[in-house]
Amino acid sequence: MSHTQHWQHHIDAWQQTGGSQAHYCRTHELDQNQFSYWKCKLAKCNNVQLARPSGFAVAQLAAVPESASSLCITLPNGILLGGIDAMNAPVAAQLLEYLR
Template identity: 45%
Template sequence: MTIRYSRSEQLQHLDAWQQSGMSKTHYCRLHDLNIATFYYWLKHHQVDATVIIPSAFIPAQRVVPENNDADTVTLNLPNGYSVRCLPVQLRAVMQALSLC
């Protein structure tokens, strides 16, 4: 039997996947989703990876670690603290910081 997901359920899954940092395949297995269906949702909802940075932040800068394992993004906060994360984690970090 095929399960039908509403538009809001699809968007919730896409958002949850982006925040999770998991691969698409791993997320789909974990949530018992058909991978082809998931790719269809991605294509048709055009998930926007753009994050609006509040004006209280100093602009983000791209940092390449010395070991070249992965690119990271560093957010310099007005209080002198910095937050470093992977680009796939940026949305979740920004959302968490907006709750502070």
């Protein structure tokens, strides 16, 4: 069995388990770095995406304009508590109560 066939066999078997790559490698006494290398190499060679998703999600940040009327409080010890508005006023009140 060639290296390519060896690793393709393990990658196919891992995908069938539904478990983590790390667990599969530990169970079969495989080097995780080599597993990752061959997984990537074979995916590129076959020009296919792996059937197993990465588990990561794409996140997008929405720009929230800061209100020009936001409140800032300077505490006696010099700490500045800023950006207080109607949305976070209850949290700021709790923080001030805690610091009191």
